[in-house]
Amino acid sequence: MSRLEQKLDELGVLVDAQLFDLAFTHRSWAYENGRAESNERLEFLGDAVLQIVVTEHIFRTYPLLAEGHMAKLRASVVSSHALASVARSLGLGEHIKLGKGEVATGGSGKSSILADTMEALIGAVHISRGSEASETFVHGVFDQLIAESEEAGTYTDFKTALQELCSHRGWGAPVYEIDGAGPDHERIFTAVVFVDGKAVSTGTAPSKKTAEQRAATSAHRLLSGSQDA
Numbered sequence: 358m359s360r361l362e363q364k365l366d367e368l369g370v371l372v373d374a375q376l377f378d379l380a381f382t383h384r385s386w387a388y389e390n391g392r393a394e395s396n397e398r399l400e401f402l403g404d405a406v407l408q409i410v411v412t413e414h415i416f417r418t419y420p421l422l423a424e425g426h427m428a429k430l431r432a433s434v435v436s437s438h439a440l441a442s443v444a445r446s447l448g449l450g451e452h453i454k455l456g457k458g459e460v461a462t463g464g465s466g467k468s469s470i471l472a473d474t475m476e477a478l479i480g481a482v483h484i485s486r487g488s489e490a491s492e493t494f495v496h497g498v499f500d501q502l503i504a505e506s507e508e509a510g511t512y513t514d515f516k517t518a519l520q521e522l523c524s525h526r527g528w529g530a531p532v533y534e535i536d537g538a539g540p541d542h543e544r545i546f547t548a549v550v551f552v553d554g555k556a557v558s559t560g561t562a563p564s565k566k567t568a569e570q571r572a573a574t575s576a577h578r579l580l581s582g583s584q585d586a
Contacts, residue, residue, distance in 0.1 A: 360448040368497040372478075373485040380481035381449075381474060382465070385456030397476035403480030406488075407435055409501065410414035410495040419507060426518065433506045434499060443498055449474050500511055515574040519550070522580060529577070530552040533569050548572040552580065 359368070363370065387395035411434055412477050415427050422430065433439060436579075444450070451466035453474055464470050471563050483491035519531050532551040547561045548568035558579060561569025 359451065360446075361452065363448055364497070365494075366517065368493055370482055370494050370497075371482055371486060372488050375477075376481040376485050378476040381460065382453045383453055383455050383465070383474070385459045385571060386454040388493055389456045394460065396474065399477040399484070400473050401476075401480070402483060403476035403478065404435075405497055406479050406483050406491050407499075410492050411435055412497060414496065414503060418503075421578070423581075430503070430507055434503050437468055437472040439502065440475045441468035443502065444471035444475040447498070449478070477546065515570055515577050517551060519552075519573045519580075521575045522570035522577060523552055526553075526580075535568060537565075537567050552575045552576060 374436055376399070379394060380399050382393065382396050384395040384397060387393040409429070411431055412427075414431055415422070419427070419430070419502070441506040449471055453465050453470065455464045455470075457552055458468075459465075459470070479491060479495060482494045518533075523529065523531055534549045535546055536549075537546045539545050544567040545561060546564060546565045548565070548571070549556050549559050550569070551557065558572050558575035560568045560573070560575060562568040
């Protein structure tokens with residue numbers, strides 16, 4: 358049993374055999390085999406299903422995120438890079454039917470093809486068993502990725518977001534104080550961010566820039582959740 362089949366079994370999601378096969382039929386294979394149907398229509402549907410499920414999950418799970426930040430978080434999860442990463446974790450490449458040219462150039466490992474196939478698979482699940490099954494599959498595969506992206510704060514520039522928040526509240530610009538410790542080759546930096554003259558949060562990282570971003574991420578989450586902070 359492949360990793361994908363194990364995941365589907367774990368989630369209790371069934372996919373029609375013909376649709377499963379179609380989801381993995383790349384246009385290059387379809388063209389070489391009498392212009393058979395490819396997975397492109399399923400990909401179109403799967404993209405829409407993924408967008409709505411992820412959007413609703415973010416909306417319900419992170420009530421303090423502003424619209425712009427929700428959009429950036431969603432984009433970080435449904436990007437081709439993220440989709441390809443999920444596809445690799447499920448071993449989708451071993452199932453894809455490719456034309457000779459794509460096989461020769463390692464098509465089963467290409468991010469664009471993996472991302473498109475991931476969307477097609479979601480579409481196949483949706484057509485096979487409806488919205489409940491496709492939601493179960495998307496949640497089972499993407500919820501952890503969403504949580505990790507939100508926790509890391511890498512989907513948006515929180516230094517800019519914090520500065521905008523301070524301006525909106527009538528405070529001065531955030532001020533960062535950075536201290537480094539350890540030998541040069543293993544130096545760790547700690548950033549403290551001050552808002553309205555008060556130390557709000559800290560961030561630690563191997564680089565000054567990342568330490569500041571982490572401090573800003575923490576401060577933004579704290580301050581955006583309380584008007585009186």
